[in-house]
Amino acid sequence: MQLDDTTFLHRFARRELGPETFDHRGSVEQALEQRLIALNREIAQLHAQRRLVLGLLGGNHPAERNGTVGxxxxxxxxxxxxxxxxxxxxxxxxxxxxxxxxxxxxxxxLGLDEERIAEIRRLASP
Known part of the structure; x- marks a missing residue:
């Protein structure tokens, strides 16, 4: 059975927010935004771990040349x-x-954590 995008998004929002807080009027977007924040946090943590491992391996390791710019x-x-x-x-x-x-x-x-991202964005806002 193939789900259409709306059905998928509603199920995703219900799972992320929980059935007691799910509301069709705006919760899908809210759930997606919350998930994006969580994914960005996880990515930043992985970038930090990667930098640590590369540092332990020493400079100019081939893994440093994989297209990621810090x-x-x-x-x-x-x-x-x-x-x-x-x-x-x-x-x-x-x-x-x-x-x-x-x-x-x-x-x-770039591997920045959410706190640093928020600070940069705050300083960049008028």
Whole structure:
């Protein structure tokens, strides 16, 4: 039996929120947002574990060259391109203003935890 998207989302929301708090009017979006936050937190924890393991293995390990860019490397590249701290701040402001969800995802992809992401987004908000 194939479920349509709406049925799947309602079942997902019911499972995530629990039947006693499930409400069709907005809970699907709420459940998805909560799950996205949880996934970003898990990803940040995995990134931190990965950095720790790579650090224990020593620098320039082949696993470091798998396409993942961390905060330090990102900042170095921006600095090499002539973007100073004030420029990076303006960049974060524009990113937060124009695409807040994508900004959040980008910061999480760098391995930042939710607390640090929230701080950067708060500083980038007008």
């Amino acid at each position: 905060v330090d490397q990102w900042v170095r590249m921006l600095e090499e391109a002539g973007i100073d701290e004030a420029g990076r701040h303006r960049w974060h402001q524009a990113f937060e203003r124009d695409a807040p969800a994508a900004h959040h995802q980008f910061l999480a992809s």
